[in-house]
Amino acid sequence: MAVSNNGRSLSTDSSNKVDETVKVEEAETVNVPPPPTEKLLVLGGNGFVGSHVCKEAVDRGLTVASLSRSGRSSIQDSWANHVIWHQGNLLSPGSWEDALIGVTSVISCVGGFGSNSYMYKINGTSNINAIRAASEKGVKRFVYISAADFGVANYLLQGYYEGKRAAEAELLIKFPYGGVILRPGFIYGTRRVGSMKLPLGVIGSPLEMILQHAKPLSQVPLVGPLFIPPVSVTSVAKVALRGATDPVFPPGIIDVYGIQRYSQKKF
Numbered sequence: 001m002a003v004s005n006n007g008r009s010l011s012t013d014s015s016n017k018v019d020e021t022v023k024v025e026e027a028e029t030v031n032v033p034p035p036p037t038e039k040l041l042v043l044g045g046n047g048f049v050g051s052h053v054c055k056e057a058v059d060r061g062l063t064v065a066s067l068s069r070s071g072r073s074s075i076q077d078s079w080a081n082h083v084i085w086h087q088g089n090l091l092s093p094g095s096w097e098d099a100l101i102g103v104t105s106v107i108s109c110v111g112g113f114g115s116n117s118y119m120y121k122i123n124g125t126s127n128i129n130a131i132r133a134a135s136e137k138g139v140k141r142f143v144y145i146s147a148a149d150f151g152v153a154n155y156l157l158q159g160y161y162e163g164k165r166a167a168e169a170e171l172l173i174k175f176p177y178g179g180v181i182l183r184p185g186f187i188y189g190t191r192r193v194g195s196m197k198l199p200l201g202v203i204g205s206p207l208e209m210i211l212q213h214a215k216p217l218s219q220v221p222l223v224g225p226l227f228i229p230p231v232s233v234t235s236v237a238k239v240a241l242r243g244a245t246d247p248v249f250p251p252g253i254i255d256v257y258g259i260q261r262y263s264q265k266k267f
């Protein structure tokens, strides 16, 4: 019997002898494409959370760009020199979309407080604009830093929470497979105000230790949300980065406990 497979010919006769003749074909030249270039755009990279996200991403060797209205970092650290800073306003279409060129993933840290209508615009409309533009430009993954429900506070800060939930809804529609929503409560860490550093961890860190074991209390109606543990800004930054760059990170909403859990996993 003679079998020919890929140039290798074998023949057997009654004595089961194998013809060892092996034809070596000339190797084909295969063009292996270079690995795709990942580029991260951090919206609000000049803010408290955004600056920690930028630093973490630069430390991991990613190509990082940032967009904000001021278009620059107020931080003098060396990592800030490795970020491509763009100036633009998410509420002014046409002023910022060039920042999306070549971008593969986006993390939005844009949000804020003020009057109800301002809070809806900055937390909702500006992020909805960003999500739509990113989806049109073919961005693969989009992480939105939202916020945990705070019961009574939801009524007091109606524009803030309605804006957050509207942006979340848009993200789930436009990025069903690559959209990640983080819902932290209070975020602690070092916040810069001008040249001053505010060490918010002094309160946040011990509170996190106590409250992470009080999950059932957080479900008590009305007062429950007061027991949601704070999380560190480095945990939020790490999980946001993972959500933006890990293709198998699950899409959808990650609550405070999820942020704590994922931040402890090696990445």
Ligand SMILES: NC(=O)c1ccc[n+]([C@@H]2O[C@H](COP(=O)([O-])OP(=O)(O)OC[C@H]3O[C@@H](n4cnc5c(N)ncnc54)[C@H](OP(=O)(O)O)[C@@H]3O)[C@@H](O)[C@H]2O)c1
Pocket: 043, 044, 045, 046, 047, 048, 049, 050, 067, 068, 069, 070, 071, 072, 088, 089, 090, 091, 109, 110, 111, 112, 122, 126, 145, 146, 147, 148, 184, 185, 186, 187, 188
């Ligand atoms: N801090 C917390 O404890 C906490 C807790 C839960 C959730 N969050 C959420 O986490 C996110 C980040 O919070 P944060 O404390 O880091 O806020 P932040 O320090 O005030 O930073 C907000 C950033 O957004 C930029 N920005 C504002 N409006 C913009 C616009 N129209 N177009 C482009 N950029 C704009 C600002 O930069 P410029 O001023 O230079 O434009 C700034 O870099 C927010 O969505 C917030 O709601 C925060």
